[in-house]
Amino acid sequence: xxxxxxxxxxxxxxxxxxxxxxxxxxxxxxxxxxxxxxxxxxxxxxxxxxxxxxxxxxxxxxxxxxxxxxxxxxxxxxxxxxxxxxxxxxxxxxxxxxxxxxxxxxxxxxxxxxxxxxxxxxxxxxxxxxxxxxxxxxxxxxxxxxxxxxxxxxxxxxxxxxxxxxxxxxxxxxxxxxxxxxxxxxxxxxxxxxxxxxxxxxxxxxxxxxxxxxxxxxxxxxxxxxxxxxxxxxxxxxxx
Numbered sequence: 001x002x003x004x005x006x007x008x009x010x011x012x013x014x015x016x017x018x019x020x021x022x023x024x025x026x027x028x029x030x031x032x033x034x035x036x037x038x039x040x041x042x043x044x045x046x047x048x049x050x051x052x053x054x055x056x057x058x059x060x061x062x063x064x065x066x067x068x069x070x071x072x073x074x075x076x077x078x079x080x081x082x083x084x085x086x087x088x089x090x091x092x093x094x095x096x097x098x099x100x101x102x103x104x105x106x107x108x109x110x111x112x113x114x115x116x117x118x119x120x121x122x123x124x125x126x127x128x129x130x131x132x133x134x135x136x137x138x139x140x141x142x143x144x145x146x147x148x149x150x151x152x153x154x155x156x157x158x159x160x161x162x163x164x165x166x167x168x169x170x171x172x173x174x175x176x177x178x179x180x181x182x183x184x185x186x187x188x189x190x191x192x193x194x195x196x197x198x199x200x201x202x203x204x205x206x207x208x209x210x211x212x213x214x215x216x217x218x219x220x221x222x223x224x225x226x227x228x229x230x231x232x233x234x235x236x237x238x239x240x
Contacts, residue, residue: 008043013116013134039135043113043142046131048234052109053086054079054227057145057162058095058153066153068184069098075151075183075220076102083227086111088143095153097124104128113139140165148230149179151223154187170213171206178233179226180214188216 011019020034021027047053056076060071076099079085087103089096091112103110104126112127113200116134123130133139144150144166152163165183169175194209199206217223 010046010131011038013039013132016042017134027060031107036135036138039138040141043131043133043138044145047088047111047113047142050086050088050109051112052232053088053147054149055088055147056095056099056151056153057090057143057155057159058099059155059159060090060092060094061097062094062098062154062158064098068187071097071218072098072185073102073105075223076100077106078102078220078224079227080106080108082224084108085148085227085228088113088147089173090114090139090143091123091127091130091185093122093124093157097126099151100124100126113143115139138183142215144169144175146233147178148233149181149223149227151181151183152188153183165212167213171210176233177231179230181218181223181226182214182216183218185216185218192216 016035016038020031020038021086024031024034056072058068058072064070072095076087080087080103086109087099088111089099090116091100096112100112101108101124110126110128112130114123114127114132115136116132131142133142140162143162148222150166152159163180166175166178166180170177170180182191195206196211200208200210215222215226
């Protein structure tokens with residue numbers, strides 16, 4: 001029997017919390033561990049039944065008239081329309097909305113792995129399936145667990161944190177090789193210059209070969225070719 005993401009009725013973070021508090025007692029460490037475990041379980045169970053997918057990362061603050069929003073929307077649309085790949089994002093505004101919107105416009109599943117935040121985060125209207133999270137670490141593990149490519153657009157601290165985590169997992173062999181695409185040379189080339197001048201050359205905290213873990217490009221056709229050639233992943237190579 002085949003299973004797909006629509007077969008899952010996700011629990012809200014409140015549902016998970018209440019279940020764990022009922023089972024383990026109010027504000028206990030066991031309740032917190034239960035919440036983490038259940039959130040991981042739900043996230044991984046939901047994404048591992050996806051077909052081929054890509055994950056977009058980027059700022060929630062960029063408006064729909066921003067050039068990077070427009071480029072992310074167009075790239076996502078082409079990936080969904082031409083390759084038939086599902087698109088995942090954090091489900092919020094900005095680049096996340098642009099990528100979900102591209103898949104939505106192409107009539108392909110548009111997944112939002114949303115998170116509870118005090119500000120900035122609301123689920124964009126182009127998400128066709130939402131997977132809710134309370135903890136960043138379980139959300140990030142789910143976003144990279146089965147995806148065929150990680151596409152990073154312009155972003156802030158959160159995007160850089162997610163990029164560094166994926167690169168660290170690749171560098172240390174904790175996940176199998178997954179294409180990492182830094183989409184937007186105007187944003188990413190200066191970042192790479194800092195990595196090279198400070199981290200690689202001056203302090204030698206990373207190696208030259210570490211730059212082989214990603215590609216910086218503005219070329220949509222190149223991105224599509226990278227995705228087409230990427231290995232199909234099912235989470236078995238995600239060792240963590």
